[in-house]
Amino acid sequence: MKEIGKIWMNGKLVPFKDAKVHVLTHALHYSTSIFEGIRCYDTPNGSAIFRLPEHVDRLFKSAKLYSMKMQFSKKIISDAIIKTVQVGGLKESYIRPLAYYGYGTMGLTPTTNNVDVSISCWEWKMGESEAGKFSGAKCKVSSWIKIDSRSQPMQAKAASNYANAALARMEALENGYDEAIMLNYHGKVAEGSAENIFIIKDDIIQTPPLSAGGLEGITRDSIIRIIEKNGGFVIEQDLERDDLYNADEIFMTGTAAEVKSVTQIDKVKIGNGKMGNITKALQKSFTDVVMGKDERFLPWLTFI
């Protein structure tokens, strides 16, 4: 991690190395934090944050699901995100707003503790999340089952959801794969460890409904809207493991992953084992959008 710029903590910009919390911070013990992952792209017209209002909305939605009383408004958080990016001076970056129950009462009930907020930003170049971006990722169907909303609110981007995701990701990597695909308790496809998933069969693009347990990804939404704007459509329906093996093409979407092709699942080759044409075309369309080259989607960019 290159320690560049400053970190915004509860309204103050502090030097990167000084952005510290107390060891008795509630979230450290009980996972009571929520966060966002946002990209800022180096476009030909300057640096631009992709879908900033949608990310801030999701942060507040996550906070509500954990009864967190945010001490800052959406406007203050949005302005603070822009400020943190500007102060960092990076053209391309990954931005991590985080809200967490802080230091105060130690016990399971955090609601009397302050909800502290930080915004960090670090260097992240386009396409840096490489597995599958250019050549195709090899994925393992995880032996870990995706937790669901009977246990925790899955539409919160909450740290507590990521222990499950990290187990799946580690298992996949330890077994020589690039990424995990998680099934839910009904055996239906939920998502990757940190990406939504799409399959293409006979030119029909399909993705699991959010009720399958995946996060309402902003990249997922962007891809669906790009497809629709270009005259196509996406069918949301439950997918089985068989659907994965039989697909002609598979891709995953996420802020970090962008549009990532999947060419193998377990020991099964997907389609001809190479990135498919539809995935390739969508990667290009998505890149055009984030780079500000598609005027129809310019409102998704916040130039800084």
Ligand SMILES: Cc1ncc(COP(=O)(O)O)c(C=O)c1O
């Ligand atoms: C579990 C999970 N699913 C899906 C996504 C994709 O969401 P987005 O496209 O908003 O980054 C992410 C990443 O944020 C994630 O962590």
